[in-house]
Amino acid sequence: MIARARAAGYRVLVVTVDIPGPTRRRRDIQSGLSVPPRFGARAVMQILSCPRWALGMARRGVPVFENLAPYFPKGSLADAADFLGQMMVGHIGPARLSRIRAAWQGPLIVKGVLHPDEAAEALALGADGVVISNHGGRQLDAAPAAPEMLPAVRDRLGDGALVLADGGVRSGLDVARMIARGADAVLIGRPFLHAAAAHPKGPAHLAAVLRAELETTMIQLGAKRLADLRGTIWRG
Ligand SMILES: Cc1cc2nc3c(=O)[nH]c(=O)nc-3n(C[C@H](O)[C@H](O)[C@H](O)COP(=O)(O)O)c2cc1C
Structure with missing residues (x-):
């Protein structure tokens, strides 16, 4: 690198x-932030309340970590999150x-x-x-x-x-x-x-x-x- x-x-x-190492972020857990994202009723309401942002996302696609993409294992976003966790190797x-x-x-x-x-x-x-x-x-x-x-x-x-x-x-x-x-x-x-x-x-x-x-x-x-x-x- x-x-x-x-x-x-x-x-x-x-x-x-x-x-x-990765940490447990309580506020993220409580507010339902996850990788991969879960689209429950609350998330859908939030997306609908930001129409310009939502349209831009729909047009341009969900952002990706371009610089890390070549190293990510092929598969789901969850695999990518696991991979990132494994890369954190101590102090x-x-x-x-x-x-x-x-x-x-x-x-x-x-x-x-x-x-x-x-x-x-x-x-x-x-x-x-x-x-x-x-x-x-x-x-x-x-x-x-x-x-x-x-x-x-x-x-x-x-x-x-x-x-x-x-x-x-x-x-x-x-x-x-x-x-x-x-x-x-x-x-x-x-x-x-x-x-x-x-x-x-x-x-x-x-x-x-x-x-x-x-x-x-x-x-x-x-x-x-x-x-x-x-x-x-x-x-x-
Ligand atoms: C979504 C997100 C991802 C981050 N990822 C990294 C990272 O990969 N490496 C790093 O050194 N800091 C990372 N940080 C911490 C920032 O570099 C920075 O220290 C912090 O965001 C500063 O606080 P502020 O957001 O209140 O200005 C991240 C912060 C956020 C919000």
Whole structure:
């Protein structure tokens, strides 16, 4: 996979270390999310309540994991889900991270770190940066949120280290909060998925809204550069 990423022209490798195995996601179970999907009365009602989305799905077909498709076993979606579970083969500890570091010459980012010691260890093993993340709150309900851990991580790593963060960023103000707590930049997951599901231009619109909100936040706080946000706000 690393060789393929290099051949495809990727410049930065992000290695996720916080998903050693599949988890039981109670909310997904309770809300009836399953692979393959079950089309009960509730799901059908929800589909009917989103006619534009439903028509788009009918026209374009159900999305597939194009990059994984060649590796999936031929068969049902359930087989594909089992296959994904089998690919999660435990923690990525120092030994495996070192092997990955040796195999990839470009910038390497370690994603899914929360504890300052773990962040320091990733850098000591040769990573160029870390993503402070609890995997969008999807893996371990007891895990702290990134903004709770950011100040201690920044203290430990110092000003020069590349520290990214994600989880729950929903506005430009949330971006500012992460940066205020010690991040250099944020990553955003679900809002872009929802925006893309709503409209092809949704992600670009979302980016413009987030940018405008971040700018007004910076103006309010008198911050000329992102770095000026450090230590300014923290309100949950
Ligand atoms: C549907 C879904 C699939 C995800 N799959 C992965 C994945 O394969 N690898 C990974 O590192 N993170 C994965 N994540 C976590 C995101 O990379 C990210 O950490 C998280 O979504 C950030 O939180 P946010 O969605 O609140 O912005 C996934 C998140 C979602 C919602």
